[in-house]
Amino acid sequence: MSTSETTNFVKNWLLDKIQKGELEPGEVIPTEFELKRTLDIEYEEIEKAIHELVTEQILSQKSGEGTIVKPRQPFYYPLDELVSITNMIEKNGQKAGTEFISLDEEVTTITEKEVLNIEDDAIISVIERLRTADGEPVVYCLDKISADLFPCSDYHSNLSLLSAIENKIEYKITRADTSIESISYEPYISEILNSHPDDAMMLLTQIHYDEQERPVLYSLNYFKSSLVKFRIKRNRI
Secondary structure (H helix, E strand, O other), rough: OOHHHHHHHHHHHHHHHHHHOOOOOOOOOHHHHHHHHHOOHHHHHHHHHHHHHHHHOOOEEOOOEEEOOOOOOOOOEEEOOOHHHHHHHHOOOEEEEEEEEEEEEEOHHHHHHHHHHHHHHEEEEEEEEEEEEOOOEEEEEEEEOOOOOOHHHHHOOOOHHHHHHHOOOOOOOEEEEEEEEOOOOOOHHHHOOOOOOOEEEEEEEEEEOOOOOOEEEEEEEEEEEEOEEOOOOOOOO
């Protein structure tokens, strides 16, 4: 991508407006015609500048909505730290809440048997929740754990699930193997999260281990991409 001095001028003009608050997140930017009239710059340079800012995720384009300043995600979730969703929400100065969708005990499937290293026909606790910030949906959580370790009846508060488990068992959860993938519209989950069909979600699938490297908790957490940005520190080897 080659940026000319003129293209860079248009980019900086728009960035300055955004930084000063003259263009707010979610607000439609001036049309190319308006920018040409204001800046006296050719359409081609304006188009390149907008294209580059969209590529850099400063601006966003949706069919029928024009080009807008991309709304900021208020939450950061660190992938290189094992922190609770409660902590993520409270760090942003908001009240973390939990809406329980279901608390059930079920017979394990092949997947859960392999992931949690439990016996055939073992009973697992399946905890389905919606995590909220000031009452607004942020994360859909589906958690599974051996009922011998943690019966469903032991979890009935806003306490972090990791903390609730550690209060019940005698050992500490020390790490999690995590995979992350982008998920498009899923009718059931998207409806719970109050997500628009065009809104993506990020799925974190995690297996939590104790100090003895025993798998304890299997979690599937669906984050609203419009609200949560992930962060990780990577060291060069």
